Amino acid sequence: MSHARTPSPLRKRKAAAADLDGPAPPRAAAAPQLPQPSPPLRLLDPLSRVRSFSIIESTLREGEQFANAFFDTETKIRIAKALDDFGVEYIELTSPAASEQSRADCEAICKLGLKAKILTHVRCHMDDARIAVETGVDGLDVVIGTSSFLREFSHGKDMDYIIRQATEVITFIKSKGLEVRFSSEDSFRSDLVDLLNLYKTVDKLGVNRVGIADTVGCADPRQVYELVRTLRSVVSCDIECHFHNDTGCAIANAYAALEAGATHIDTSVLGIGERNGITPLGGLIARMYTADKDGIKAKYRLEALRDVENLVADAVQIQVPFNNYITGYCAFTHKAGIHAKAILNNPSTYEILRPEDFGMTRYVSIGHRLTGWNAVKNRVQQLDLSLSDDDVKAVTAQIKSLADIKPLGIEEVDTLLRKFHDRVHAIGTALDADGEPMAC
Amino acid sequence: MSHARTPSPLRKRKAAAADLDGPAPPRAAAAPQLPQPSPPLRLLDPLSRVRSFSIIESTLREGEQFANAFFDTETKIRIAKALDDFGVEYIELTSPAASEQSRADCEAICKLGLKAKILTHVRCHMDDARIAVETGVDGLDVVIGTSSFLREFSHGKDMDYIIRQATEVITFIKSKGLEVRFSSEDSFRSDLVDLLNLYKTVDKLGVNRVGIADTVGCADPRQVYELVRTLRSVVSCDIECHFHNDTGCAIANAYAALEAGATHIDTSVLGIGERNGITPLGGLIARMYTADKDGIKAKYRLEALRDVENLVADAVQIQVPFNNYITGYCAFTHKAGIHAKAILNNPSTYEILRPEDFGMTRYVSIGHRLTGWNAVKNRVQQLDLSLSDDDVKAVTAQIKSLADIKPLGIEEVDTLLRKFHDRVHAIGTALDADGEPMAC
Numbered sequence: 001m002s003h004a005r006t007p008s009p010l011r012k013r014k015a016a017a018a019d020l021d022g023p024a025p026p027r028a029a030a031a032p033q034l035p036q037p038s039p040p041l042r043l044l045d046p047l048s049r050v051r052s053f054s055i056i057e058s059t060l061r062e063g064e065q066f067a068n069a070f071f072d073t074e075t076k077i078r079i080a081k082a083l084d085d086f087g088v089e090y091i092e093l094t095s096p097a098a099s100e101q102s103r104a105d106c107e108a109i110c111k112l113g114l115k116a117k118i119l120t121h122v123r124c125h126m127d128d129a130r131i132a133v134e135t136g137v138d139g140l141d142v143v144i145g146t147s148s149f150l151r152e153f154s155h156g157k158d159m160d161y162i163i164r165q166a167t168e169v170i171t172f173i174k175s176k177g178l179e180v181r182f183s184s185e186d187s188f189r190s191d192l193v194d195l196l197n198l199y200k201t202v203d204k205l206g207v208n209r210v211g212i213a214d215t216v217g218c219a220d221p222r223q224v225y226e227l228v229r230t231l232r233s234v235v236s237c238d239i240e241c242h243f244h245n246d247t248g249c250a251i252a253n254a255y256a257a258l259e260a261g262a263t264h265i266d267t268s269v270l271g272i273g274e275r276n277g278i279t280p281l282g283g284l285i286a287r288m289y290t291a292d293k294d295g296i297k298a299k300y301r302l303e304a305l306r307d308v309e310n311l312v313a314d315a316v317q318i319q320v321p322f323n324n325y326i327t328g329y330c331a332f333t334h335k336a337g338i339h340a341k342a343i344l345n346n347p348s349t350y351e352i353l354r355p356e357d358f359g360m361t362r363y364v365s366i367g368h369r370l371t372g373w374n375a376v377k378n379r380v381q382q383l384d385l386s387l388s389d390d391d392v393k394a395v396t397a398q399i400k401s402l403a404d405i406k407p408l409g410i411e412e413v414d415t416l417l418r419k420f421h422d423r424v425h426a427i428g429t430a431l432d433a434d435g436e437p438m439a440c
Numbered sequence: 441m442s443h444a445r446t447p448s449p450l451r452k453r454k455a456a457a458a459d460l461d462g463p464a465p466p467r468a469a470a471a472p473q474l475p476q477p478s479p480p481l482r483l484l485d486p487l488s489r490v491r492s493f494s495i496i497e498s499t500l501r502e503g504e505q506f507a508n509a510f511f512d513t514e515t516k517i518r519i520a521k522a523l524d525d526f527g528v529e530y531i532e533l534t535s536p537a538a539s540e541q542s543r544a545d546c547e548a549i550c551k552l553g554l555k556a557k558i559l560t561h562v563r564c565h566m567d568d569a570r571i572a573v574e575t576g577v578d579g580l581d582v583v584i585g586t587s588s589f590l591r592e593f594s595h596g597k598d599m600d601y602i603i604r605q606a607t608e609v610i611t612f613i614k615s616k617g618l619e620v621r622f623s624s625e626d627s628f629r630s631d632l633v634d635l636l637n638l639y640k641t642v643d644k645l646g647v648n649r650v651g652i653a654d655t656v657g658c659a660d661p662r663q664v665y666e667l668v669r670t671l672r673s674v675v676s677c678d679i680e681c682h683f684h685n686d687t688g689c690a691i692a693n694a695y696a697a698l699e700a701g702a703t704h705i706d707t708s709v710l711g712i713g714e715r716n717g718i719t720p721l722g723g724l725i726a727r728m729y730t731a732d733k734d735g736i737k738a739k740y741r742l743e744a745l746r747d748v749e750n751l752v753a754d755a756v757q758i759q760v761p762f763n764n765y766i767t768g769y770c771a772f773t774h775k776a777g778i779h780a781k782a783i784l785n786n787p788s789t790y791e792i793l794r795p796e797d798f799g800m801t802r803y804v805s806i807g808h809r810l811t812g813w814n815a816v817k818n819r820v821q822q823l824d825l826s827l828s829d830d831d832v833k834a835v836t837a838q839i840k841s842l843a844d845i846k847p848l849g850i851e852e853v854d855t856l857l858r859k860f861h862d863r864v865h866a867i868g869t870a871l872d873a874d875g876e877p878m879a880c
Contacts, residue, residue, distance in 0.1 A: 065810060067770040067803075068762075070847045099809035101844035145782075186789075218730050218792040221661040221692050222699065246792055247730050248723040248765055252661050252692030259662065274790070276763040276771045283688040290658050290687050321761030322508075323716040325688055330507040331716045342585075349626075350714070352658040352686055363507075369539035370505060404541035407510045 047232060047261035050291045054089035056141075056240060057281060059268040059312060060109075061092040061121045066272035068316040073105050075315050077112065079269075082308045084114040087300040088281075092119045092266070096135050097128040103135065110136030117179070124162070124182075129169050139179025141211070141240075142169055146184035146195060159194050163201055170205045181240055183211025188219040188227065196234050203235035209264060210235055214253065217246025217275070221256035228260035240264035243279050245271055250279040251287050258288075269312040270320065282309060283325040290352050303359035326353060332362045340364045341374030367408030369400045376417075383414060385421040395420045487672060487701035491732045494529035496581075496680060497721060499708040499752060500549075501532040501561045506712035508756040513545050515755050517552065519709075522748045524554040527740040528721075532559045532706070536575050537568040543575065550576030557619070564602070564622075569609050579619025581651065581680075582609055586624035586635060599634050603641055610645045621680055623651025628659040628667065636674050643675035649704060650675055654693065657686025657715070661696035668700035680704035683719050685711055690719040691727050698728075709752040710760065722749060723765040730792050743799035766793060772802045780804045781814030807848030809840045816857075823854060825861040835860045 096103035117138040122128040124144035173180040182202040199210045241257040243250040254265045271280030289296045306327045332355040342349040373396040536543035557578040562568040564584035613620040622642040639650045681697040683690040694705045711720030729736045746767045772795040782789035813836040
């Protein structure tokens with residue numbers, strides 16, 4: 001109920017290890033005490049919650065609204081357990097009023113005895129609330145549309161009606177001793193004064209959280225910051241935020257909301273939900289890791305992220321996108337020569353996320369025409385070949401020339417390096433890019 | 441060179457058509473004059489460029505650094521033509537110094553006579569600049585690492601050296617009459633005073649643009665806004681921004697940069713680039729469309745977006761992600777009963793992007809347990825069946841009950857609706873959810 005800032009425990013920063021997780025084992029000589037860059041020092045606003053927030057994981061509610069989603073009971077239970085194992089604070093389930101099986105599944109998940117609190121998401125109706133409170137959930141996330149568009153084209157109710165309805169439903173849920181959140185829908189296209197009036201009213205009724213929802217995905221981070229900051233000065237309860245990703249701001253908006261004092265963020269695994277979905281769990285984790293690496297590592301079992309994502313991707317029959325945050329197959333692949341050189345010297349130069357923290361590995365790609373001689377030199381050393389810098393430059397030119405026709409696999413590069421090395425040592429002189437002895 | 445705001449031409453807003461692009465043809469009676477919601481009125485800051493910016497499309501440079509990318513000459517030309525057809529203002533190519541084929545391809549693309557200006561991206565080296573100016577490009581995007589980490593672990597140069605080198609390279613490029621941008625790398629982990637000094641120096645040398653690059657993907661929108669706004673007060677030239685997406689802010693950061701006065705944004709198709717890439721072209725378009733729909737529709741051929749994306753996806757052998765902006769297969773799929781009802785009344789309630797503007801269609805899914813009777817009623821009307829609201833509610837309960845076991849295809853729903861309709865009319869009374877005549 002309080003919005004006082006509770007900083008997460010500070011843990012001693014570990015020195016970064018410059019692991020070289022390429023296709024070959026790291027060189028033993030990799031410098032172990034390289035400096036670890038951080039973003040420039042920024043003093044946290046006292047209201048900021050970027051170091052102290054909770055995740056309301058909604059794969060089993062918002063995610064069920066994804067086009068492909070149909071979760072049977074067993075799948076729901078596996079997902080709930082995997083999310084609990086990862087460490088999310090809340091798991092949100094589809095309304096038990098949606099269907100009989102939805103109700104039964106809600107009861108079944110409540111009985112699992114998970115560490116995470118179990119919520120269900122219901123319309124602001126006594127009918128829905130009455131069914132929900134009987135399932136054993138820890139709390140209800142109540143929602144009603146407040147924008148003039150939803151009032152006109154969805155439920156057709158005016159603000160006075162909404163406030164009366166909200167009062168009845170909230171009072172009922174509280175009488176059952178359950179946690180209650182009250183959220184508007186389409187908050188960023190709602191009348192600000194209407195919204196603040198409503199939130200102020202429900203705050204006085206004792207809700208645990210009010211909710212802001214960018215239901216259509218139109219909000220940008222500066223709008224979010226302003227609305228949350230305004231709301232922060234109006235209510236004393238917690239603030240939950242829900243962002244759709246239609247225009248690509250769902251992660252940035254979540255971050256802006258926390259900066260402004262929001263306390264809870266809704267996510268789903270891989271972002272699945274209505275249309276192209278909401279703030280993805282993995283993407284939020286990537287973002288928050290940059291703000292509070294030690295806090296995030298302490299709160300969540302990061303190396304379990306990939307398994308949770310694979311579980312959900314299988315359940316809804318999608319591929320994890322090639323560019324997925326953290327676990328996408330190229331998230332830690334470095335290719336340009338200039339990048340590869342620096343990464344090999346100190347991974348922090350081009351990485352804000354340490355792959356090891358997520359059970360992932362780094363890959364430095366060298367068999368292409370953008371390669372550079374420093375990256376090739378590193379591979380030469382990994383293979384324990386002995387070549388001068390001039391030799392490495394010459395063989396790099398050879399790789400570039402071949403890769404102009406077709407990229408080379410690592411085995412092809414290795415063969416080329418070994419042959420070049422053998423030839424150099426057989427004839428006892430440097431070779432040029434064509435593999436011919438240098439004139440000098 | 442000027443940073444004066446040049447507003448894009450305002451065009452008359454068209455009234456929104458409430459097209460129902462479901463699996464069946466739209467009902468003729470769909471209300472044509474429904475109000476079109478917009479985000480709340482926000483006065484644009486005089487420095488904001490959200491309504492007047494240029495895209496520097498870097499699929500053929502940053503995109504070539506994507507793990508899978510290998511573009512042969514023919515593919516590069518097809519991509520360049522497709523981007524030109526879409527309407528991007530600039531196309532950026534890999535440095536001609538990277539390989540002989542890169543140089544030849546750069547020349548070939550310059551000879552195509554595209555409307556877009558052709559740039560190439562080079563290190564701040566006279567060697568690279570000399571090769572580049574001979575290719576026929578309109579301009580050079582020059583880059584050097586300025587963060588202490590890059591200075592220590594990449595090129596090892598100090599700021600005085602960087603300034604001397606920059607001066608020589610810029611003076612040379614200008615002497616050839618070409619456009620020149622000078623960018624730092626890893627700008628958000630560079631020393632602010634060093635950065636501003638460097639930008640002020642190159643601005644006085646007459647560069648067309650200075651560049652800010654979030655090379656590691658660590659920046660958040662508020663940082664971006666602050667840095668760009670500060671820079672806006674220091675230089676008089678244009679400002680280009682390049683954002684990596686490791687922590688999910690690449691689109692939001694681009695938007696924040698434009699709000700603060702940046703003029704040019706780097707993109708790549710589907711965001712392909714180093715690691716998980718940069719601001720995606722489609723995602724930026726989605727974002728900017730919400731800020732200036734008419735301007736974006738006037739500048740770019742939006743219905744060509746999907747073709748450009750498919751072309752690039754095929755070239756680098758990836759699937760367009762399920763949740764891709766605008767063109768992802770579920771971007772306009774509506775599922776929850778509450779959403780479906782409102783969407784059918786007025787699509788603007790749950791859509792900030794009009795699918796028709798992008799050559800896409802809307803789909804309202806009804807054969808699942810989250811369905812609602814209003815969505816089902818709409819289908820009943822599409823099929824020209826005659827059922828009372830009570831009948832529709834009863835058959836909706838039947839759909840939910842069946843869909844609790846397995847989701848239904850639209851054909852199965854239609855069969856069910858037709859059978860229910862025939863039964864009602866055969867026995868001349870309302871039926872309950874089990875298809876039995878109502879007691880009353």
